[in-house]
Amino acid sequence: MGCTRLAQEVRQDFPVLQRKVNNHPLVYFDNAATTQKPRQVIEALRHYYETYNANVHRGVHTLAAQATEAYEEAHKAVARFVNAPSWREIVFTRNATESLNLVAYAWGLRRLRPGDRVLTTLMEHHSNLVPWQQITRRVGAHLDFADITEDGRLDLDDLFGKLTEQTRVVTLTLASNVLGTVNPVKEIARKAHEVGAIVVVDAAQAAPHMPIDVQDLGVDFLAVSGHKMMGPTGIGFLWGREELLEDMDPFLYGGEMIHEVWPDRATWNELPWKFEAGTPNIAGGIGLQAAVAYLDRIGMDRVEACERELTAYALEKLLAFPGLTLYGPKDTRDRLGVLSFTLEGIHPHDIASILDLHGVAVRSGSHCAQPLMRRLGIEGTARISLYLYNTPEEVDRAVEALQKVREIFR
Amino acid sequence: MADFDIYVEHILDHYKNPRNRGTLENPDLTARDGNPLCGDEIRMDFKVKDGRIVDVKFSGHGCTISQASASILTEMIKGKPLDYVKQLKKDDLLEALGIPIGPTRLKCALLSLKVAKAAVYGLDKVRDEDLE
Numbered sequence: 001m002g003c004t005r006l007a008q009e010v011r012q013d014f015p016v017l018q019r020k021v022n023n024h025p026l027v028y029f030d031n032a033a034t035t036q037k038p039r040q041v042i043e044a045l046r047h048y049y050e051t052y053n054a055n056v057h058r059g060v061h062t063l064a065a066q067a068t069e070a071y072e073e074a075h076k077a078v079a080r081f082v083n084a085p086s087w088r089e090i091v092f093t094r095n096a097t098e099s100l101n102l103v104a105y106a107w108g109l110r111r112l113r114p115g116d117r118v119l120t121t122l123m124e125h126h127s128n129l130v131p132w133q134q135i136t137r138r139v140g141a142h143l144d145f146a147d148i149t150e151d152g153r154l155d156l157d158d159l160f161g162k163l164t165e166q167t168r169v170v171t172l173t174l175a176s177n178v179l180g181t182v183n184p185v186k187e188i189a190r191k192a193h194e195v196g197a198i199v200v201v202d203a204a205q206a207a208p209h210m211p212i213d214v215q216d217l218g219v220d221f222l223a224v225s226g227h228k229m230m231g232p233t234g235i236g237f238l239w240g241r242e243e244l245l246e247d248m249d250p251f252l253y254g255g256e257m258i259h260e261v262w263p264d265r266a267t268w269n270e271l272p273w274k275f276e277a278g279t280p281n282i283a284g285g286i287g288l289q290a291a292v293a294y295l296d297r298i299g300m301d302r303v304e305a306c307e308r309e310l311t312a313y314a315l316e317k318l319l320a321f322p323g324l325t326l327y328g329p330k331d332t333r334d335r336l337g338v339l340s341f342t343l344e345g346i347h348p349h350d351i352a353s354i355l356d357l358h359g360v361a362v363r364s365g366s367h368c369a370q371p372l373m374r375r376l377g378i379e380g381t382a383r384i385s386l387y388l389y390n391t392p393e394e395v396d397r398a399v400e401a402l403q404k405v406r407e408i409f410r
Numbered sequence: 411m412a413d414f415d416i417y418v419e420h421i422l423d424h425y426k427n428p429r430n431r432g433t434l435e436n437p438d439l440t441a442r443d444g445n446p447l448c449g450d451e452i453r454m455d456f457k458v459k460d461g462r463i464v465d466v467k468f469s470g471h472g473c474t475i476s477q478a479s480a481s482i483l484t485e486m487i488k489g490k491p492l493d494y495v496k497q498l499k500k501d502d503l504l505e506a507l508g509i510p511i512g513p514t515r516l517k518c519a520l521l522s523l524k525v526a527k528a529a530v531y532g533l534d535k536v537r538d539e540d541l542e
Contacts, residue, residue, distance in 0.1 A: 347473035348473075349448055349473035349474075349475070349515070349518065350473050350475075353416065353417075353515065354417060357415060364448070365448045365449070366446075366447060366449065370446070373449070378449075379448070379449025379450075380449045408417050408422065
């Protein structure tokens with residue numbers, strides 16, 4: 001089946017794509033912010049709440065047993081999705097931000113020493129930058145930044161030049177939420193391990209759009225948000241290597257994460273529950289499993305290939321548009337369908353507002369990446385971000401709306 | 411174009427041909443503020459004589475709504491007593507803009523008023539709720 005036909009078929013599963021915005025059929029191009037949800041995910045949430053809603057790991061009654069089994073199954077499905085060696089390495093969190101904070105606090109705060117170095121990049125989302133700013137400041141460690149190249153890729157010479165014997169953590173995004181660039185994490189991880197650093201990967205933007213194999217990547221931690229991959233909001237996960245997770249103290253304390261408690265001390269539950277304090281987002285986990293099942297049914301290789309085809313089409317249209325500056329790689333090599341751009345003399349908010357009048361939803365602003373905006377010397381961009389259900393016709397609709405933007409500001 | 415359009419002629423005119431744009435040398439009052447998330451930034455300088463605004467200029471950059479709003483606001487307050495700025499409310503400016511401002515663009519529309527009030531009160535920043 002061709003990609004356009006696949007998109008047409010997939011679209012039937014997404015109720016929201018049937019709606020109109022400002023009297024135009026919705027073109028949803030804000031998938032890097034959050035994706036829409038298929039009926040299968042919505043139905044999984046409903047089924048849980050309507051037939052077996054109960055707390056997990058506590059009751060002996062039938063509903064509790066069913067909820068517990070489903071919640072554990074969700075961990076197993078996610079483990080298979082990223083090819084984790086063990087499902088106990090999957091910790092459910094609220095989102096990638098919480099996953100990255102977990103690593104920064106539970107590993108970084110306890111392990112980093114004054115004078116140690118943490119190496120990151122200038123293309124990080126604030127979620128993989130600010131936690132490390134805080135932790136390095138608290139322990140007296142240094143935070144180093146790898147630069148980007150003119151075509152919006154990671155400057156590997158700069159990165160490897162800053163990788164030293166003092167570097168204890170290399171933390172970077174697998175795919176930029178602004179530039180669309182996919183970073184060579186496997187190669188970086190190999191070199192980082194040679195100097196004894198651990199490698200933390202923000203896969204929030206990558207995991208929904210390309211196959212992820214944590215064993216092949218050879219990294220130590222990987223953070224993902226469920227809502228960017230067709231799952232509900234409020235659920236995400238952290239994958240971590242078992243020996244590292246075993247060796248770490250918990251991040252949050254309370255119920256669920258403990259084994260035995262005395263008035264003056266406590267012992268911790270086994271993985272992954274040690275890192276899931278309190279009643280977890282059970283429905284969210286079950287919804288995430290449904291999202292993973294949906295993507296698995298299509299196959300992540302296919303998701304990636306079809307998105308590349310659509311990205312190539314969108315790139316061609318945008319690069320030919322007069323007065324448009326595209327940030328990020330100009331071809332589809334090591335690139336996702338995240339297309340950030342500016343139009344000469346027109347503020348990104350105005351672009352997004354006028355596109356919205358034509359039913360086209362795009363993001364505008366700094367995309368939670370202010371250091372990158374400063375590096376690019378701009379205040380913000382408009383951003384088209386694609387997903388499996390988008391079509392070439394929708395790209396055409398967006399380009400037509402961009403022409404209206406130009407007419408208004410002529 | 412739909413009737414809820416905010417890109418109407420008078421707004422685009424204020425954006426393309428802003429009134430009172432620039433800076434003042436040795437201003438009696440000045441303030442600046444921005445919306446870091448979208449990169450809008452506005453500075454406003456005042457010359458004041460006998461409690462009256464004898465001159466006002468704004469500078470900075472941002473989207474159509476933030477810049478047109480600043481242009482319109484300077485027209486509203488030039489020549490008026492400082493108390494007039496203190497008493498101005500969010501709805502007064504929105505009415506003067508004359509376009510429907512939804513929640514997503516409210517911050518853009520009100521940035522200039524926050525800056526003007528900050529200058530007049532001699533504050534670093536004015537909070538959103540102080541415009542109610």
